[in-house]
Amino acid sequence: xxxxxxxxxxxxxxxxxxxxxxxxxxxxxxxxxxxxxxxxxxxxxxxxxxxxxxxxxxxxxxxxxxxxxxxxxxxxxxxxxxxxxxxxxxxxxxxxxxxxxxxxxxxxxxxxxxxxxxxxxxxxxxxxxxxxxxxxxxxxxxxxxxxxxxxxxxxxxxxxxxxxxxxxxxxxxxxxxxxxxxxxxxxxxxxxxxxxxxxxxxxxxxxxxxxxxxxxxxxxxxxxxxxxxxxxxxxxxxxxxxxxxxxxxxxxxxxxxxxxxxxxxxxxxxxxxxxxxxxxxxxxxxxxxxxxxxxxxxxxxxxxxxxxxxxxxxxxxxxxxxxxxxxxxxxxxxxxxxxxxxxxxxxxxxxxxxxxxxxxxxxxxxxxxxxxxxxxxxxxxxxxxxxxxxxxxxxxxxxxxxxxxxxxxxxxxxxxxxxxxxxxxxxxxxxxxxxxxx
Numbered sequence: 386x387x388x389x390x391x392x393x394x395x396x397x398x399x400x401x402x403x404x405x406x407x408x409x410x411x412x413x414x415x416x417x418x419x420x421x422x423x424x425x426x427x428x429x430x431x432x433x434x435x436x437x438x439x440x441x442x443x444x445x446x447x448x449x450x451x452x453x454x455x456x457x458x459x460x461x462x463x464x465x466x467x468x469x470x471x472x473x474x475x476x477x478x479x480x481x482x483x484x485x486x487x488x489x490x491x492x493x494x495x496x497x498x499x500x501x502x503x504x505x506x507x508x509x510x511x512x513x514x515x516x517x518x519x520x521x522x523x524x525x526x527x528x529x530x531x532x533x534x535x536x537x538x539x540x541x542x543x544x545x546x547x548x549x550x551x552x553x554x555x556x557x558x559x560x561x562x563x564x565x566x567x568x569x570x571x572x573x574x575x576x577x578x579x580x581x582x583x584x585x586x587x588x589x590x591x592x593x594x595x596x597x598x599x600x601x602x603x604x605x606x607x608x609x610x611x612x613x614x615x616x617x618x619x620x621x622x623x624x625x626x627x628x629x630x631x632x633x634x635x636x637x638x639x640x641x642x643x644x645x646x647x648x649x650x651x652x653x654x655x656x657x658x659x660x661x662x663x664x665x666x667x668x669x670x671x672x673x674x675x676x677x678x679x680x681x682x683x684x685x686x687x688x689x690x691x692x693x694x695x696x697x698x699x700x701x702x703x704x705x706x707x708x709x710x711x712x713x714x715x716x717x718x719x720x721x722x723x724x725x726x727x728x729x730x731x732x733x734x735x736x737x738x739x740x741x742x743x744x745x746x747x748x749x750x751x752x753x754x755x756x757x758x759x760x761x762x763x764x765x766x767x768x769x770x771x772x773x774x775x776x777x778x779x780x781x782x783x784x785x786x787x788x789x790x791x792x793x794x795x796x797x798x799x800x801x802x803x804x805x806x807x808x809x810x811x812x813x814x815x816x817x818x819x820x821x822x823x
Contacts, residue, residue, distance in 0.1 A: 405489040405501040410528035411669040415578040424473035432463040437478040446484040452496035469498035479503040490519035530576030552821025575701015600705040625661035637727040726773035736817035772798035
């Protein structure tokens with residue numbers, strides 16, 4: 386299995402003023418596997434230390450955390466002689482030992498010759514109050530589930546993945562039908578590594594019940610995480626985390642997918658759930674897309690704090706939480722109509738987030754018009770419309786483009802590329818390559 390994030394780590398390794406790297410992300414997105422694989426391929430040795438349920442490391446980091454003291458101890462724990470530059474030190478599950486997070490500051494200041502990567506959950510890190518966070522002393526990265534290109538590569542279709550990476554419209558048009566079946570499978574399987582592995586190892590005789598079981602277990606593990614830190618969390622937060630989490634599929638099934646507090650609990654207000662939402666965002670379990678008052682440059686200056694959409698991190702988990710049978714998704718285009726575009730927008734959101742794009746959306750005050758997503762590429766504001774099938778009417782998109790003097794819009798559907806005046810039609814599966822296609 387290949388992860389595109391490895392390229393980012395290779396760039397980090399080659400930096401002259403390299404800081405320790407803190408790799409965040411939701412549980413079970415493959416952080417541990419990735420850093421081990423990176424260490425194996427790009428360093429002479431790997432000193433891997435898991436801090437989860439590790440009393441020795443808790444004792445070690447509770448005292449002097451200077452690199453001169455820690456490095457010999459980490460060498461003993463990992464069983465690897467640690468050499469500057471040639472050994473990768475990995476501190477896995479760093480949120481379990483908060484002072485280990487603080488130690489990254491001293492590695493940066495006193496021992497920059499050592500390559501250090503820490504992995505952890507943002508939720509766990511946030512909960513440990515009183516811990517000194519190494520502000521400005523670490524480089525951050527966030528790992529998401531496998532995107533569609535990575536799914537193609539995992540299934541032996543690296544050539545198709547390369548076509549998407551390069552944004553070659555002619556080849557996308559030529560091989561359009563070759564992308565469609567993998568896209569449907571991706572909607573079922575999603576990008577959680579364990580689910581993808583189960584799919585690739587069994588294809589074409591896929592055991593979808595096994596994949597559904599993996600997805601259910603991941604969802605239950607996330608629920609367990611909600612309560613794991615309840616002693617350190619404000620009272621009632623665990624319940625609110627579950628309530629927001631459970632409401633997301635029904636929120637996305639609404640025609641207007643803007644988040645409604647009343648859909649979580651009757652009479653609920655923003656202040657009741659804003660902390661729970663922020664924590665879910667911090668863990669990468671949900672993706673939050675804010676609304677802008679007007680889709681104008683620069684978008685960030687028009688952001689509204691009180692209006693937003695919430696998506697899950699993975700389309701496969703959305704299917705499992707929604708109770709949609711794999712056969713419905715795989716049977717033609719039925720899923721796009723029956724789910725009212727929820728799956729299409731979920732897919733588009735996670736693909737663009739994984740590509741590093743800052744997403745927004747716009748809707749009129751009376752909800753008479755909406756742009757599904759708006760992105761900023763350079764100094765250009767790009768409106769995006771996500772179509773759930775092959776009906777390409779784009780009244781809202783064209784009206785908004787005229788109203789706000791937007792030069793070009795993009796419409797994503799299940800059809801091959803084409804142009805409709807100032808609107809470019811691009812297949813949904815290529816949305817992660819938006820920058821290459823513009």
